[in-house]
Amino acid sequence: MTKFVFVTGGVVSSLGKGIAAASLAAILESRGLKVTMIKLDPYINVDPGTMSPFQHGEVFVTDDGAETDLDLGHYERFISTRMHKVNNFTTGQIYESVIRKERRGEYLGKTVQVIPHITNEIQNFIHRGAEGYDVALVEIGGTVGDIESLPFLEAARQLSLRAPENSTVFVHLTLVPYIASAGELKTKPTQHSVQKLREIGIYPDALLCRADRAIPDDERAKISLFSNVREDAVISVWDVDTIYKIPQMLHDQGLDTIVCNKLKLSPPKADLSIWSKLVYAIDHPEKEVSICMVGKYVDLTESYKSLIEAIRHAGIHTNCKVNIDFLDSEEMETTGTDQLAKYDAILVPGGFGKRGVEGKIATAQYAREHKVPYLGICLGMQVALIEFARHVAGLKNANSTEFDPDTENPVIALITEWQNRSGQLEQRTEKSDLGGTMRLGAQTCSIEPGTLAAEIYGNVVTERHRHRYEANNLYLDELKKAGLVISALTPTEKLCEIMELPKTGEHAHPWYMGVQYHPEFKSTPRDGHPLFTAFINAALANKEARAKGNNA
Structure with a gap:
């Protein structure tokens, strides 16, 4: 009993x-x-x-x-x-x-x-x-x-x-x-x-x-x-x-x-x-990196509790002290992205609503263009995809229907908002209760071999979700032709789970990834999480590379 x-x-x-x-x-x-x-x-x-x-x-x-x-x-x-x-x-x-x-x-x-x-x-x-x-x-x-x-x-x-x-x-x-x-x-x-x-x-x-x-x-x-x-x-x-x-x-x-x-x-x-x-590892780090988290709830770190802990767990498992600065994405829309230059890696977390989104998109662009390790989670993946669509794939005013219902290129939308009729994209908006309308809980997907995601997870990923909007399937082929790598799709609806930039070619990047799920929910201090551990290792590599470049 x-x-x-x-x-x-x-x-x-x-x-x-x-x-x-x-x-x-x-x-x-x-x-x-x-x-x-x-x-x-x-x-x-x-x-x-x-x-x-x-x-x-x-x-x-x-x-x-x-x-x-x-x-x-x-x-x-x-x-x-x-x-x-x-x-x-x-x-x-x-x-x-x-x-x-x-x-x-x-x-x-x-x-x-x-x-x-x-x-x-x-x-x-x-x-x-x-x-x-x-x-x-x-x-x-x-x-x-x-x-x-x-x-x-x-x-x-x-x-x-x-x-x-x-x-x-x-x-x-x-x-x-x-x-x-x-x-x-x-x-x-x-x-x-x-x-x-x-x-x-x-x-x-x-x-x-x-x-x-x-x-x-x-x-x-x-x-x-x-x-x-x-x-x-x-x-x-x-x-x-x-x-x-x-x-x-x-x-x-x-x-x-x-x-x-x-x-x-x-x-x-x-x-x-x-x-x-664990406590000994926390108290005796061998290395140190600085990352920034660009979000809209920076005044209350409780809003990102699991994410902050997951980063700390990665620090434990890389013998590294991770300094986290919280930057307001809404303020970045007016102050610009120059303040990002001092960081070893950039993380854009999830969120809901339009406020501060353009600041997040600008952050993703900075990380892509300046080869800074980037991890986008949920909305962080979506803004990275929007940024790539606008500035690489040439999709004018690409956006999410969450932020602009009338956008001419809705690369992010509700599943119910897209369907293909005679090659034309038709938008259909359905109103529903906010509660209970999201993709929630764990889902398992296969990973494309030879990708950064495969290096981190292996052949399969199982992670937890909490979101309504998805990468629009009707644009994925066009984005892939422009150089974006879609490294994991859901088994049934073929929805984008992981996107990344290639390590070679015109749009090569050392470490750039967006995930539609929330990996922070499965991180523990005992085991860490492979994605966050890889992210912190990428930050360490970037710090070392920058130090060598400055000393050259």
């Missing part, structure tokens, strides 16, 4: 509850337990797919096509278990499920209420995601005291009562702020947070106390006294320069032992050697 660890948060959000939960899961997995993780999100959106990255951050995508909270990305980076649709659900999904049951008459005419119907449905969803595992860590989004989180907390309380003895643990993460003017840490916010949790019937077994520094023993004793939590279960979680130090931090303070003792589990000792090796 699966045992449960519920992770809750207090005082303020963005304290790293997901990282802490994933780190604990990593320790338990290192002790031989089969572990999974579940994220409960209190917002009423059915999923984060239509939410602004400015407000919610990145949307993570699973192999089975679920658009989920970015914390599931942390889960996959810390443990070997792959996440699926059952690992993340929202208030919106719960209410949608209950309402459908009510419409079908499954409640036999009863008045449908938050308790017991909504809370029972939450428990059903939790059990569904936890089935088949030794331990399921369940992270409850939001903070204690939020009205939106109350049904989830009540469901967790009920589940703990219904489960057999020694089957549930509650871990509460809270803030211990340092007040600079007073020169001391303040424990009162944590005391109030725990008090609020106890008011609804949940008594934490361990506290994770977030602060910008290690919490002294006297403060830990004070928190223990006023929170009714054993002093050894008051865990200090201070700021570190890399999240991959957190598993060792929690293990050194015995959090996994506290959890295992409470759950009556006796697994082998933890083996965190892989995390020690």
Whole structure:
């Protein structure tokens, strides 16, 4: 029978509850337990797919096509278990499920209420995601005291009562702020947070106390006294320069032992050697490169969380410190691309909407013309294809119908917008809901031999997607004649998955690639990702070549 660890948060959000939960899961997995993780999100959106990255951050995508909270990305980076649709659900999904049951008459005419119907449905969803595992860590989004989180907390309380003895643990993460003017840490916010949790019937077994520094023993004793939590279960979680130090931090303070003792589990000792090796590689790089990421959400790096981590993973596996600068593509439309000259490689990430697109197209042109290693992801591939169509293939005003519905050369479009009748391109625009209209999840494609993609992946690529617009099939032959290499197509619709520039000939380039999928979703610190590792190696080669050129 699966045992449960519920992770809750207090005082303020963005304290790293997901990282802490994933780190604990990593320790338990290192002790031989089969572990999974579940994220409960209190917002009423059915999923984060239509939410602004400015407000919610990145949307993570699973192999089975679920658009989920970015914390599931942390889960996959810390443990070997792959996440699926059952690992993340929202208030919106719960209410949608209950309402459908009510419409079908499954409640036999009863008045449908938050308790017991909504809370029972939450428990059903939790059990569904936890089935088949030794331990399921369940992270409850939001903070204690939020009205939106109350049904989830009540469901967790009920589940703990219904489960057999020694089957549930509650871990509460809270803030211990340092007040600079007073020169001391303040424990009162944590005391109030725990008090609020106890008011609804949940008594934490361990506290994770977030602060910008290690919490002294006297403060830990004070928190223990006023929170009714054993002093050894008051865990200090201070700021570190890399999240991959957190598993060792929690293990050194015995959090996994506290959890295992409470759950009556006796697994082998933890083996965190892989995390020690990763941290050593991060702290002792042998080389250094600088890359720029040209995007439209540069003010909030949470919007590119998986991408940033994937680049860092590549740095680990190339013994390299990767410095990342974030440049606003909209500003580049007015300031120009000269600022790109100092970078060893250029990356253009995905995104939606017209804002800043011309800046991204100009970035792709700069990388092509100046032979700078370029990686375009999703929209980053599309802008590279548009740029090539305009300036190499001679397709006047080539564009995407996402940005210009009336463009005369729609080299990027919805599949439903193109069809060939008597050699003429006909545009057809169909309106539909934004949610659930994208190509989502993992897809496998064969790779053209002799290409850069084949050097990186081999014969086959399987990656995750999240996009609506595609490279227009009606233009691919013309683009290939102009010198573009299409190195992978989907097996059925023959849609462009990977494009690149050749290494020889008129348009030769040392390393230039665009991919329609999101490879960052499958990168982990343990294994890295072959595409990002190749990209950083290309950046290193470019840096060395430029150094030789300057010294000549």
